[in-house]
Structure formats: structure tokens, C-alpha cells
Amino acid sequence: MKKSIIVAGATGNLGHKICRELIAKGAFVKAIVRNQTDPEKTASLVKxxxxxxxxxxxxxxxxxxxxxxxxxxxxxxxxLSDVIIDIQKNILDAAVKAGVPRFIPSDFCTNYNDLIPGENRNFDLRRTFKTYLDSQRIQASSIFNGAFADILTYNTPVLNVKDQSIAYWGDKADWKLDFTTMDDTAAFTAEVALDDDAPRDLQIASFQISPKMIQADVKAATGAEFNLRQLSTLDDFKQSIVKQRAENPAGEKELYAKWQQAQYMYSMFSTHHDQLANGGYESLTWTDGLSFIKSFVTRR
Known part of the structure; x- marks a missing residue:
């Protein structure tokens, strides 16, 4: 008998990919969407x-x-809080009411459990929801994928193809950063959703790569030697984020305010995954760093 899985957020990029992977694995998939959701997005799911x-x-x-x-x-x-806390609570309460045995929260990010509260606004929202989730009579599994690998294509300080530069903070030139492609995250999530015995916390990464390793992979892909440089100490970076946030109160209502983007970057250099669950499902394959970098750097 097919397992029935329900996905909230299925009209988003990750949610759509999770649905695709669940269908491919033989699950019966339902998506709950807001009333009057864009018909094109729902039609894509129906397809x-x-x-x-x-x-x-x-x-x-x-x-x-x-x-x-x-x-x-x-x-x-x-x-923000109206979604990650309030709407997720409603969905969780309804799932418990319906007798659903398992719940996977929207924890698709760096493992925030070892980070200091207050250093990342969006992680704090997930931490608040986690406390509520763990108080309920339902089995939960959080999937921590680090950063989505796509951010490497956005010309952030970590890899700026336009400026041919790679940057880091503190003494972290050899610090390995966790990156997972959205496709790999979706495939892993589908496996966890179908695994009745999945543990509470799962750390994954398509590849773990340091700034120095990025520099080497870019050279292997293009022949170009990008400039590798330290931007500041981690403490100075942290203080600059605090200052940015104080000067931009409107950002509190933005999901990815500039200071929030900086908080994500700070977290990547503050913690990394040390117990990868990549080998938990034999059917999965993982994207390597060089292949991913080649996929976009060579096109520029």
C-alpha cells in the first residue's frame, strides 16, 4: 500500500521538488495550499x-x-513568524488532531542547535517552533542542509565570479562550508518522509568546501586564479551585522533583508556539520563541489 504524504509549501521551489521526489518513490502525495493560490502553480503540481x-x-x-x-x-x-511559527503551529496541531505520526518542519538550513540565540533572526524563529514541536506527541525529523548550493551562483563574497574573488572572515580560509543542492535536499527529504524510523536531527551536505578549495575548483574549471582574501575578523563581521540591523528596522519585515543575508553568511563560518547522514539511503547520489562549480562558472 502506498504511503500518503502531505506537503505544505509545495508551490515553492523546494516543496515542488520534494513532491516530485515523493511521487518518483511511489508515494501518494497531497499538497495543502492557500485558498486562491496561483492556478499555474497548482496545475504544475497536478501534472x-x-x-x-x-x-x-x-x-x-x-x-x-x-x-x-x-x-x-x-x-x-x-x-517570517506568521508562517514559520503561526502557520506551522496550525498545521502541526491539525496533524496531531488527525493522528499523523510524523512531522518534518521547515528547518532546511544550517544546524542552528549549536548556534547562539540572537545571532540569526530566521534561525530563532525555527528554534521557537522547534520548542513547540518537541512538546507535542508526534515524531519529528529536522533536515539540516547547510546552505543551498545555489547561493554560490549569486556573486556573494564567498564566490564572486564577476569580480573573480573569493572571501572569508576570521582565520577561516580552510573552514569547510556546508552546501547542498536543492535537488539533493528534496531527494533526501523524500526518503526521510517515507522512513518511519528516521532520527530527530539529520545533517546533510552535497559537498563541504573551504574558500581555498573553492579557489582550487574554480581554477580547475576555468584556469583562472581568483583572488582569495580575508574581509575582517569574525567578531568585526558580527558587530557590523548588529549595526546594519539597527540601522534598517524595515528589514524586520523582510525575509531576506541585507543584514539577514549577512547573518546567514556569519552562521556558515560559525558552525558546520560534523555528522553527515548522507550515507543513510543507498539510492541517493550527491553532487560534488567541482561539478557544481563547473555547471555555472564555465558559462560566464
């Missing part, structure tokens, strides 16, 4: 074979009805 259910996310009875008979709820929602 995959997903049953789309429009609900009011403030209506616990409606969500619970959608969750009936479901083996696991996967949340791929993105947002």
Missing part, C-alpha cells in the same frame, strides 16, 4: 500527480481533514 487541496491555514478542522490517513507531514514553508 506531477499531486492531489492539491486548498485550505484556510487558520482552519484547523480543514487542515486536519486533509491530513486524515497521512503518514507524514512535510513543511517546506518559507516566511
Amino acid at each position: 506531477l500527480g499531486v492531489e492539491v487541496i486548498e485550505v484556510d491555514f487558520n482552519n484547523l478542522e480543514a487542515i486536519a481533514m486533509a491530513c486524515t490517513g497521512v503518514a507524514c507531514v512535510v513543511s517546506a514553508l518559507a516566511g
Whole structure:
């Protein structure tokens, strides 16, 4: 008998990919979406074979009805406190009410458990929801994928193809950063959703790569030697983020305010995954750093 999995946030890029992977693994997939969601986005899910259910996310009875008979709820929602805390709580409460045994929260980020509260606004929201989730009678599994590998294509300080530079903070030129492609994250999440015995926390990374290793891979891919440089100490970087945030109160209502982007970068140089669960599912393959860098650097 096919397992039934429900996905919240299925119209987003990651959520859509998770649905695709679940369908490919033989699951019956339902997606709960907001009322009056863009028809093109729901049509794309239907084309995959997903049953789309429009609900009011403030209506616990409606969500619970959608969750009936479901083996696991996967949340791929993105947002601020009204989404990561409030809407996820509603979905969780409805899942518990419907007797769903397992829940995967939207923890697709660096493992924030070892980070200091207050250093990353979006991680703090997830930490608040985690406390509530762990108080409920439901089995939970969080998937920590580090940073999505796509950010390497955005000309951030870590790899700026336009300026041919690679930067780091502190003495972290050899510090390995955790990157996972969205496709690899989705494939792993599908496996976890179907695994009744999945543990509470799972750390993954398609590849772990230091600034020096990025420099070497870029040279292997292009023949060019990008400039490798230290920007500041980590403490100075931290203080500059505090200053940016204080000077931009409007950013508190933005999901990816500039200071929040800097907080993500700071977290990447503050902690990394030391117990990868990549080998937990034999069917999975993982993208390597050089292949990923070649996929976009050589096109420039």
C-alpha cells in the first residue's frame, strides 16, 4: 500500500521538488495550499500527480481533514513568524488532531542547535517552533542542509565570479562550508518522509568546501586564479551585522533583508556539520563541489 504524504509549501521551489521526489518513490502525495493560490502553480503540481487541496491555514478542522490517513507531514514553508511559527503551529496541531505520526518542519538550513540565540533572526524563529514541536506527541525529523548550493551562483563574497574573488572572515580560509543542492535536499527529504524510523536531527551536505578549495575548483574549471582574501575578523563581521540591523528596522519585515543575508553568511563560518547522514539511503547520489562549480562558472 502506498504511503500518503502531505506537503505544505509545495508551490515553492523546494516543496515542488520534494513532491516530485515523493511521487518518483511511489508515494501518494497531497499538497495543502492557500485558498486562491496561483492556478499555474497548482496545475504544475497536478501534472506531477499531486492531489492539491486548498485550505484556510487558520482552519484547523480543514487542515486536519486533509491530513486524515497521512503518514507524514512535510513543511517546506518559507516566511517570517506568521508562517514559520503561526502557520506551522496550525498545521502541526491539525496533524496531531488527525493522528499523523510524523512531522518534518521547515528547518532546511544550517544546524542552528549549536548556534547562539540572537545571532540569526530566521534561525530563532525555527528554534521557537522547534520548542513547540518537541512538546507535542508526534515524531519529528529536522533536515539540516547547510546552505543551498545555489547561493554560490549569486556573486556573494564567498564566490564572486564577476569580480573573480573569493572571501572569508576570521582565520577561516580552510573552514569547510556546508552546501547542498536543492535537488539533493528534496531527494533526501523524500526518503526521510517515507522512513518511519528516521532520527530527530539529520545533517546533510552535497559537498563541504573551504574558500581555498573553492579557489582550487574554480581554477580547475576555468584556469583562472581568483583572488582569495580575508574581509575582517569574525567578531568585526558580527558587530557590523548588529549595526546594519539597527540601522534598517524595515528589514524586520523582510525575509531576506541585507543584514539577514549577512547573518546567514556569519552562521556558515560559525558552525558546520560534523555528522553527515548522507550515507543513510543507498539510492541517493550527491553532487560534488567541482561539478557544481563547473555547471555555472564555465558559462560566464
